[in-house]
Amino acid sequence: DAGITQSPRHKVTETGTPVTLRCHQTENHRYMYWYRQDPGHGLRLIHYSYGVKDTDKGEVSDGYSVSRSKTEDFLLTLESATSSQTSVYFCAISDPGEGTGELFFGEGSRLTVL
C-alpha cells in the first residue's frame, strides 16, 4: 500500500463544531485530493492540491476548506459541521510525473455529525 495515513479514522461530532481531518503521505507525491463517498453518489471531489500552498476547489467544496503547508500533509477542515457532511472521507495522492497517473487512496475517515 502507498504510504498514506488518515486521521482520525472515526469521529462523531455535533452540529456546529469544527472538525479537521488529516492526510499524511510518505510518497512525496505532488498532488493530493480529498473525496467524500456517499451511497448513490460514489466519490466526489471536495478539494485538491497541486503543490505546497496550492489548492483549488472540487465539485462539492461548500462548507469545506483545506490547507497544505508541507508536501506530506493535506488538511481538510469543516468550519461548522452539518449533518449533511456525515460521510466517509478519502484522501488520495498521485504523481503527475507518470502522466495521467494512478490515484492511491487512504483508508478513509468516517465522520458522523449528530
Added chain:
Amino acid sequence: AQRVTQPEKLLSVFKGAPVELKCNYSYSGSPELFWYVQYSRQRLQLLLRHISRESIKGFTADLNKGETSFHLKKPFAQEEDSAMYYCALSAPYNFNKFYFGSGTKLNVKP
C-alpha cells in the same frame, strides 16, 4: 462537463456466471478511463486502466469511443470478486483529477 454513469447499483450473479458492469461517460475530449475496486474493509485500489489494455484478475474493459462506454467484463465470476466497483474518468492536463461514477456493488453468490 464530464460525467460518469454506472446504471446498476447492485449486480448479483452466481459463481461461474459471466459478469458485465456497465459504465458510460461524457467528456468532450479524450479522457483516460479506469476501474477502481473496493473490497470489504480494504481501501480503494486500481483494477485496470484502458491504456494498459491488461487483464487483471480475469477482468477486461474495452473503451468504445463511439458509444462512450467502458464496460467491465469477466467471463466466470468468483466469490472473491464481490466488491464495490467504481468507473472513473481522468481528464488530461487537468491536475490529474478523477471523476467517479456512483459505483456498482457486485455480489457473487455461491
